[in-house]
Amino acid sequence: MVSVELRNVSKRWDGFELRVDLSVKDGEFLTLLGPSGCGKTTTLRIIAGLEKPDSGRVLFDGTDVTDLEPNERNIGIVFQDYALFPHMTVFKNIAFGLEMRKLPRGEIERRVKWALELVGLSGLENRYPEQLSGGQQQRVALARALVIEPEVLLLDEPLSNLDAKIRERLRSEIRRIQRELGITTVYVTHDQEEAMAVSDRIAVMNVGRIEQIGEPLELYYKPRTEFVARFLGTSNILELEAENGVARLGNLEFSVGVDGKVKVFFRPESVLITEGEDATVTGYELLPGRMRLYLDVEGHTIIAERPLPDLPFEPNRVPPRVGILVRSFSLLSL
Numbered sequence: 555m556v557s558v559e560l561r562n563v564s565k566r567w568d569g570f571e572l573r574v575d576l577s578v579k580d581g582e583f584l585t586l587l588g589p590s591g592c593g594k595t596t597t598l599r600i601i602a603g604l605e606k607p608d609s610g611r612v613l614f615d616g617t618d619v620t621d622l623e624p625n626e627r628n629i630g631i632v633f634q635d636y637a638l639f640p641h642m643t644v645f646k647n648i649a650f651g652l653e654m655r656k657l658p659r660g661e662i663e664r665r666v667k668w669a670l671e672l673v674g675l676s677g678l679e680n681r682y683p684e685q686l687s688g689g690q691q692q693r694v695a696l697a698r699a700l701v702i703e704p705e706v707l708l709l710d711e712p713l714s715n716l717d718a719k720i721r722e723r724l725r726s727e728i729r730r731i732q733r734e735l736g737i738t739t740v741y742v743t744h745d746q747e748e749a750m751a752v753s754d755r756i757a758v759m760n761v762g763r764i765e766q767i768g769e770p771l772e773l774y775y776k777p778r779t780e781f782v783a784r785f786l787g788t789s790n791i792l793e794l795e796a797e798n799g800v801a802r803l804g805n806l807e808f809s810v811g812v813d814g815k816v817k818v819f820f821r822p823e824s825v826l827i828t829e830g831e832d833a834t835v836t837g838y839e840l841l842p843g844r845m846r847l848y849l850d851v852e853g854h855t856i857i858a859e860r861p862l863p864d865l866p867f868e869p870n871r872v873p874p875r876v877g878i879l880v881r882s883f884s885l886l887s888l
């Protein structure tokens with residue numbers, strides 16, 4: 555397996571400029587996450603060799619592959635729309651790359667069988683793509699990408715065309731297969747939950763730049779910017795004035811260690827609800843197994859989410875005021 559590196563890579567189009575430095579470790583599952591148009595696909599296509607950068611280098615295991623064509627790079631790639639050959643059986647679709655490489659018949663059969671088992675499609679090799687569900691078609695695409703035993707697996711929104719249940723199942727299968735093979739993987743998605751569920755690390759992209767890169771929980775609980783905080787989930791962001799290293803809001807005290815304007819950040823589940831009078835309840839929602847409370851403290855809205863057993867009241871008896879404690883917080887850049 556190999557590492558993948560983008561060094562000072564840039565690509566410019568009318569009204570858009572991509573600038574990335576990125577290092578994907580050997581055997582790592584790295585996700586490029588960001589809103590539509592931020593440059594995820596372009597970054598992936600540059601790694602694949604489907605797009606040439608205007609400047610910068612692409613390295614596989616320290617070797618410069620910038621000038622190599624995609625078929626010279628030993629990559630497997632899976633797209634959103636499966637891109638299977640409709641007139642070929644599952645077997646033929648998966649075998650295609652091996653036949654192009656003129657492998658012996660027996661070797662092709664052995665490898666296709668292995669790939670079919672890997673993606674859980676054994677027995678379906680004689681079907682045509684139109685006889686398969688979307689999820690099965692995407693498994694074929696995955697098998698086809700893996701059968702050539704690539705050093706790097708690239709996946710561009712592979713689950714976007716599938717419905718929610720299949721999406722969840724297939725994402726954990728992709729992760730299982732990736733772990734089993736230990737293959738260096740770059741995965742593109744705009745879905746934060748998907749990114750959190752599968753990745754070793756996530757690179758959050760915003761207008762052509764990587765805004766922050768880190769492990770899922772690090773990004774989730776310690777985002778550096780408001781963009782990353784909001785993109786990864788429901789956020790509480792309080793703009794406060796700190797004095798003597800402490801920012802105060804009602805009875806809440808945040809030891810921030812600096813003075814002046816600060817942006818205090820915490821997730822809804824970091825807010826503990828107690829019996830008390832700190833905050834006015836302005837609304838609430840019952841969610842599966844938990845309750846979301848909308849609270850007001852001196853004109854600032856705070857969203858809290860607690861599992862039902864952790865509430866000091868019955869879900870159908872929400873009091874007008876509650877006590878709150880913020881268990882952990884971090885500071886965002888101003």
Ligand SMILES: Nc1ncnc2c1ncn2[C@@H]1O[C@H](COP(=O)(O)OP(=O)(O)OP(=O)(O)O)[C@@H](O)[C@H]1O
Pocket residue numbers: 567568570588589590591592593594595596597744
């Ligand atoms: N071949 C091209 N010619 C001109 N502009 C392009 C080309 N490919 C991409 N772009 C532009 O580059 C920007 C980034 O596109 P890209 O597809 O990388 O974003 P993305 O984050 O993958 O978005 P999405 O999730 O919508 O696919 C967009 O503004 C897009 O219009």
